């Protein structure tokens with residue numbers, strides 16, 4: 001099991017942000033975590049990375065039970081994460097190659113001498129993600145789409161069993177977005193890590209994301225097979241607005257109806 005949350009609740013400043021969350025992720029599954037602004041997605045991710053501890057309930061991530069096994073740094077080395085918070089911390093003067101390499105230490109910047117093996121892996125990842133031709137350019141000189149690829153590369157160093165992509169297509173134009181989604185699909189279908197893909201865009205649910213969890217106001221509204229969850233009836237209830245879902249070529253699209 002990659003993840004197991006049992007009756008997990010989280011209270012912050014007197015307010016329940018997450019409520020009685022049950023969520024199991026098995027190896028080989030790829031999940032979309034879908035929720036509107038303020039649903040609790042970020043809080044949930046913070047918890048998976050052991051930045052937050054549950055007020056009640058049990059959290060087990062990549063075989064580590066919170067409160068029992070070693071936590072924090074050690075756990076985070078086993079989770080690849082791409083988020084705007086991490087992006088904001090990267091040193092803009094570091095090259096794409098250095099940023100990817102730093103993932104081996106789960107650090108921002110390189111403070112330790114990478115092994116030859118790490119260097120080889122970083123180069124291979126850069127090739128796989130079509131980033132090799134800008135490997136020596138500074139991170140800050142890259143386009144948004146290129147930066148996201150480099151961050152995914154960084155997250156893949158060390159072969160983590162779990163990869164969390166938190167709204168990775170933010171700020172990307174249509175083409176850059178679709179190309180990034182193609183790469184993500186490749187990572188997911190080539191026996192890569194289990195992926196949790198966080199978004200508020202239904203259109204980004206790729207065929208490889210066979211499972212979806214709908215999070216609303218800190219609670220699980222629905223979860224299960226994406227095809228069964230992403231329906232007009234379910235999403236109309238979920239959004240509190242009448243919408244129509246159309247599945248075409250294994251991908252859903254959404255529109256508001258009267």
Ligand SMILES: Nc1ncnc2c1ncn2[C@@H]1O[C@H](COP(=O)(O)OP(=O)(O)OP(=O)(O)O)[C@@H](O)[C@H]1O
Nearest residue numbers: 012013015017035036037038039040041042043044
């Ligand atoms: N440390 C905190 N203290 C108090 N309230 C918090 C804290 N962190 C989050 N919240 C509140 O919990 C709710 C969920 O926030 P969260 O950032 O997890 O939502 P989200 O689903 O990630 O939203 P978005 O899509 O806008 O990023 C919000 O109402 C937020 O204001």
